[in-house]
Amino acid sequence: MAMLEVKNIHTYYGNIHALKGVSLHVDQGEIVTLIGANGAGKTTTLRTISGLLKPRQGTIFLNGDDLTKYPDHEIVYQGIAMVPEGRGVFSRLTVLENIELGAYSRSDRGEIEANTQRVFQMFPRLEERAKQVAGTLSGGEQQMLATGRALMANPKILLMDEPSMGLAPILVEGVFDTIVEINKEGTTILLVEQNALMALQVADRGYVIQTGEIVLNDTAENLRRNPEVQSAYLGIN
Amino acid sequence: MSTLTQPKLPTSERFSQLFGKYIYIAVGIIIVILLIGRIIFVARQESYPLSYWTFQVINGLVLGGVYALVALGYTLVYGILFMINFAHGEVLMMGGFAGFFALQYMTSIGWANGTALQSTLTIVFMMLAGMIVSVITGIVLERLAYRPLRGAPRLVPLISAIGASFFLQYTALLVFGAVPHNYRKPSVIDGVWKLGDSGIIISYTGAFIFITSILMLLGLFIIVQRTKMGKAMRAVAEDKHIAALMGIDVNKVIVFTFALGSALAGAGGVMLGLHNTVIRFNTGFLPGLKAFTAAVLGGIGNVLGAMIGSLLLGLLEALGPSALGLPTEYKDVIAFSVLVLVLIFRPSGIVGEVLSEKKA
Numbered sequence: 001m002a003m004l005e006v007k008n009i010h011t012y013y014g015n016i017h018a019l020k021g022v023s024l025h026v027d028q029g030e031i032v033t034l035i036g037a038n039g040a041g042k043t044t045t046l047r048t049i050s051g052l053l054k055p056r057q058g059t060i061f062l063n064g065d066d067l068t069k070y071p072d073h074e075i076v077y078q079g080i081a082m083v084p085e086g087r088g089v090f091s092r093l094t095v096l097e098n099i100e101l102g103a104y105s106r107s108d109r110g111e112i113e114a115n116t117q118r119v120f121q122m123f124p125r126l127e128e129r130a131k132q133v134a135g136t137l138s139g140g141e142q143q144m145l146a147t148g149r150a151l152m153a154n155p156k157i158l159l160m161d162e163p164s165m166g167l168a169p170i171l172v173e174g175v176f177d178t179i180v181e182i183n184k185e186g187t188t189i190l191l192v193e194q195n196a197l198m199a200l201q202v203a204d205r206g207y208v209i210q211t212g213e214i215v216l217n218d219t220a221e222n223l224r225r226n227p228e229v230q231s232a233y234l235g236i237n
Numbered sequence: 238m239s240t241l242t243q244p245k246l247p248t249s250e251r252f253s254q255l256f257g258k259y260i261y262i263a264v265g266i267i268i269v270i271l272l273i274g275r276i277i278f279v280a281r282q283e284s285y286p287l288s289y290w291t292f293q294v295i296n297g298l299v300l301g302g303v304y305a306l307v308a309l310g311y312t313l314v315y316g317i318l319f320m321i322n323f324a325h326g327e328v329l330m331m332g333g334f335a336g337f338f339a340l341q342y343m344t345s346i347g348w349a350n351g352t353a354l355q356s357t358l359t360i361v362f363m364m365l366a367g368m369i370v371s372v373i374t375g376i377v378l379e380r381l382a383y384r385p386l387r388g389a390p391r392l393v394p395l396i397s398a399i400g401a402s403f404f405l406q407y408t409a410l411l412v413f414g415a416v417p418h419n420y421r422k423p424s425v426i427d428g429v430w431k432l433g434d435s436g437i438i439i440s441y442t443g444a445f446i447f448i449t450s451i452l453m454l455l456g457l458f459i460i461v462q463r464t465k466m467g468k469a470m471r472a473v474a475e476d477k478h479i480a481a482l483m484g485i486d487v488n489k490v491i492v493f494t495f496a497l498g499s500a501l502a503g504a505g506g507v508m509l510g511l512h513n514t515v516i517r518f519n520t521g522f523l524p525g526l527k528a529f530t531a532a533v534l535g536g537i538g539n540v541l542g543a544m545i546g547s548l549l550l551g552l553l554e555a556l557g558p559s560a561l562g563l564p565t566e567y568k569d570v571i572a573f574s575v576l577v578l579v580l581i582f583r584p585s586g587i588v589g590e591v592l593s594e595k596k597a
C-alpha cells in the first residue's frame with residue numbers, strides 16, 4: 001500500500017477549478033516529483049495535501065488514514081510537513097525561533113534537541129545565524145531555514161514546493177544534494193519543481209501536471225527520455 | 238526584541254502625495270517651535286513649584302502605566318487581526334465593575350479595611366475578579382462580534398467593534414445605572430508618603446498601580462517573547478497559513494490573544510477605579526481612546542512601542558497643560574492632538590517599521 005495516496009481530488013479557488021481530479025501516490029522511502037508549467041496546479045496540489053485548501057471532491061490517505069477530515073493545523077501531527085513556495089520563513093522571528101516553531105507539533109524535549117542538532121549539522125550556516133532575524137537571511141539561507149524548519153516536525157513525508165526557486169546555480173546543486181541526503185536518512189519526499197532536469201535526476205518517479213490534470217506518470221528515467229517531456233520541460237528539442 | 242506587525246496607515250501616504258514632503262516638515266517644525274516657545278514663556282513665569290512638577294511626573298507615570306496595560310490589548314489584537322478592537326475600553330469597564338463588586342463584598346465581610354493581610358487579599362481578589370470578567374467579555378466579543386466577520390473587508394469588523402462598544406456601554410447603563418459607583422480604597426493602599434519637607438507626595442495607590450503595571454508588562458513581555466504560545470502568537474501575526482502548517486491552531490491563538498489583552502484591561506479597569514475612586518458605565522470610553530492613542534503613538538502592533546507610547550502619553554497629559562499654561566481640563570485636547578499629529582506626521586509611530594524589523 002502506498003504511503004501517501006491522493007485520489008481524484010478537485011480543488012477550487014472560488015469558481016476557478018484548479019485541480020480537476022488529480023491522483024498520485026508516493027511510496028515509503030521514495031522521492032517523487034511533480035513537474036508542470038506555471039499555473040498548472042503544483043502548488044495547489046501540495047496545499048491541498050497539507051490541508052491549507054480543502055478539496056471539494058476526492059480523498060487523501062496517509063498510511064490508510066483520510067487526511068481530509070483534519071483541520072489544517074492538525075495535518076503536521078499526522079506526519080506531513082511542507083517547505084512552502086517562496087520559503088515562507090517567519091521573517092520577524094529569529095532563525096532559532098523559526099526552527100523551534102517547526103517542532104511546535106512535538107513535545108519531547110530531548111528528541112527536539114537532537115533534531116535541532118541534526119538540522120544544524122546539515123546546515124551549519126543556520127547555527128551561525130541562530131540569533132539573527134530570519135528576514136535578514138539571504139535567499140539560499142532562507143531556503144535552508146524553511147527546509148530545516150520542516151524537518152523539525154520529523155515528518156514521515158516532506159512536501160517541497162520549488163526549493164530551487166530564485167537560487168544561483170551553485171546553490172541549486174546544494175539544494176538537490178540536501179534533498180537526496182534527507183531522503184537517505186529515511187524521509188519520503190514529494191518534490192514540486194520547475195527545474196525538471198534536476199528533479200528528474202534525483203527522483204525515483206514523476207508526474208506531469210497540466211492545467212489541473214495529471215497527464216503523465218512514469219519512472220523518472222522514462223520521463224527523462226520521453227520526447228514530449230524533453231521538449232516541454234527539459235528544453236531539449 | 239521582536240514585535241508584532243507594523244503596516245503603514247495609507248491615509249498619510251495620500252496626504253503626503255497631496256501636499257508634498259516639504260510642507261509637511263515645515264508645518265511640523267512650526268508646531269514644535271510654537272510649543273517650545275509657549276513652554277519657555279510659561280516656565281519663565283515660574284507659576285508652579287518644583288514639587289508640583291514632581292507630583293505631575295509621578296501622576297503621569299501612574300497614568301502611563303495603566304494606559305500601557307490597556308494599549309497592549311489594542312496592539313496585540315491589531316498585530317494579529319489588523320483590526321482595532323474599539324470595544325476594548327468597555328472590556329476595561331466590565332473589569333472595573335467586577336472589581337467594584339469584589340470590593341463591595343470584601344468590605345461587607347470586613348476584609349477591605351481589616352488587617353494588612355486581609356486588605357491586601359482584598360486587592361488581589363479585586364484584580365482577579367476584574368481580570369476574569371474582562372477575559373470572559375473579551376472572549377465572548379471575539380466569538381460573537383469578530384470571528385464571524387473574519388475575512389470580511391477591514392472596515393466591517395471595525396463597525397462591529399463600535400457597535401459592540403455601544404452595546405456594552407448601554408448594557409452597563411441599564412444594569413448598573415447612571416450613578417457613579419464609589420471605589421473606597423482598601424486600607425493598605427489608602428495613604429501617602431511624604432518625602433521629607435520637599436513637599437513631594439506619593440500616594441500608596443499610585444505606587445501600587447505603577448509597580449503592578451510594570452510587573453504585568455514584564456510578565457506580558459516574557460509571555461510574548463519566551464513562551465511557546467508567545468512564539469505562536471508572533472508566527473500567526475506574520476502568516477496564518479504557514480503558522481497552521483507548523484501545527485498552530487490559529488483560532489486558539491487568536492482567542493488567547495484576546496484573553497491576554499482583556500486580562501490586562503481588566504487589571505487596568507480595577508486600577509483606574511482605585512485611581513479615580515469612581516466607576517460608571519462610560520468609564521472605559523476615554524481611557525480606551527487614550528490607550529489607543531498611546532498604541533498609535535508607539536507604533537500600533539508593536540508591544541514595546543505600546544509601552545513607550547503609553548508612558549509618554551501619560552507624562553504629556555500630566556505635564557502638558559501646566560507646561561503650556563493651560564487649565565488641566567485641556568489634557569484630553571493634548572492627548573488627542575497627539576493622536577492627530579502622529580497619524581499625520583508619523584503613522585508608523587515612535588517604534589516604526591525600520592527599528593522593529595532590525596531588533597528582535
Ligand SMILES: Nc1ncnc2c1ncn2[C@@H]1O[C@H](COP(=O)(O)OP(=O)(O)OP(=O)(O)O)[C@@H](O)[C@H]1O
Nearest residue numbers: 013016018036037038039040041042043044045194
Ligand atoms: N489564491 C488563488 N486564487 C485564485 N486562483 C488561484 C490562486 N492560487 C492559484 N490560483 C490559480 O490556480 C491555478 C494553479 O495554480 P498553482 O499555484 O497551483 O500553480 P503552480 O503549478 O504552482 O504554478 P507555479 O509554477 O507558477 O508556482 C492557476 O491557474 C492559478 O492562477
Ligand SMILES: [Mg+2]
Nearest residue numbers: 042043044085
Ligand atoms: Mg507554485
